[in-house]
Amino acid sequence: MDVIPEILKNVIEDISSLPGYGEKSAQRFAVNLLKMPRKDAINIIKDLSLMLEKIHPCKECGIFSEEEICPICNSEERDKSIICVVEESFDAFAIEKTGKYNGLYHILGGRLSPLEGITEEDLNISSLLQRVEKLKIKEILLATNPTVEGEATALYIANLLKNKDITISRLAYGLPFGAILENADEFTLTKAIELKVKI
Numbered sequence: 001m002d003v004i005p006e007i008l009k010n011v012i013e014d015i016s017s018l019p020g021y022g023e024k025s026a027q028r029f030a031v032n033l034l035k036m037p038r039k040d041a042i043n044i045i046k047d048l049s050l051m052l053e054k055i056h057p058c059k060e061c062g063i064f065s066e067e068e069i070c071p072i073c074n075s076e077e078r079d080k081s082i083i084c085v086v087e088e089s090f091d092a093f094a095i096e097k098t099g100k101y102n103g104l105y106h107i108l109g110g111r112l113s114p115l116e117g118i119t120e121e122d123l124n125i126s127s128l129l130q131r132v133e134k135l136k137i138k139e140i141l142l143a144t145n146p147t148v149e150g151e152a153t154a155l156y157i158a159n160l161l162k163n164k165d166i167t168i169s170r171l172a173y174g175l176p177f178g179a180i181l182e183n184a185d186e187f188t189l190t191k192a193i194e195l196k197v198k199i
């Protein structure tokens, strides 16, 4: 007998439609919410709803921001001749935390992954090329994750830019291969920025 309430089924179906969430993790999420004090659980949902209302990718660099143009793109203090290219906003947030980088960012929104069917059209690559022209960029720091796919993505972009008069560098390997940038500790990430290598 199927006695799972319809509402619960819908929630689990909704959550498991998110990339990276299977049915089991969706069930766990729903059960944990239901077991919390209702007030706290409703707070989480309110925050989620506010996030969806207020947070959008910056129109210039794609970083998640409350403003149409993020504080970094808007700042007079940043070096607007260099762009650090990352996979996701949280990679940029991690680099920002080190305080060692003062240029702009560009959020790709993922990395090339033939296995998952993610191609260059799925990433913010054409907007990167447009910004390079528009802002007369002198240096590109490729800070995709040091994974096979992150490397392939960095090489792909380096290739697109190779005939332009731009210095292209890659984060140095203080980072363990296979690491995810947003999880790297601050010291390692600081070193990786300081010791960036030309490619």
Ligand SMILES: [Zn+2]
Pocket: 058, 059, 060, 061, 062, 063, 069, 070, 071, 072, 073, 074
């Ligand atoms: Zn921005």
